[in-house]
Amino acid sequence: MSVDEEASNAILNRLRRTQGQLAGVIAMIEAGRDCKDVVTQLAAVSRALDRAGFKIVASGMRPCMAAADDETPPMSEAELEKLFLALA
Secondary structure, eight states, rough: OOOOHHHHHHHHHHHHHHHHHHHHHHHHHHHHOOOHHHHHHHHHHHHHHHHHHHHHHHHHHHHHHOOEEEEEEEOHHHHHHHHHHOOO
C-alpha cells in the first residue's frame, strides 16, 4: 500500500519543514546555544515528525474514517490527529 496521493503533498511539506528544523537544531548545538533553546527547537522537530507520521497513517485509514455505523458518525481527520498525537 502506498501513501494516498491526496495526502502526499502535505506529508512532503511537513517532512521538509522538519528537515529544516532539524538542521536548525544541529546548528544550535554546534554554536553552543543554550540547552533550553535546543530542547525547545527539538520539541518542534518531534511534533512535526509526529504530524507527518500521522498523515501517513491517516492516508491509509481513510476508508476507516469514512466508514461508520448508523449511530456513530465517522471521525474527522482533525479528531484522529488529536488522538494520534496524544499517544506520544
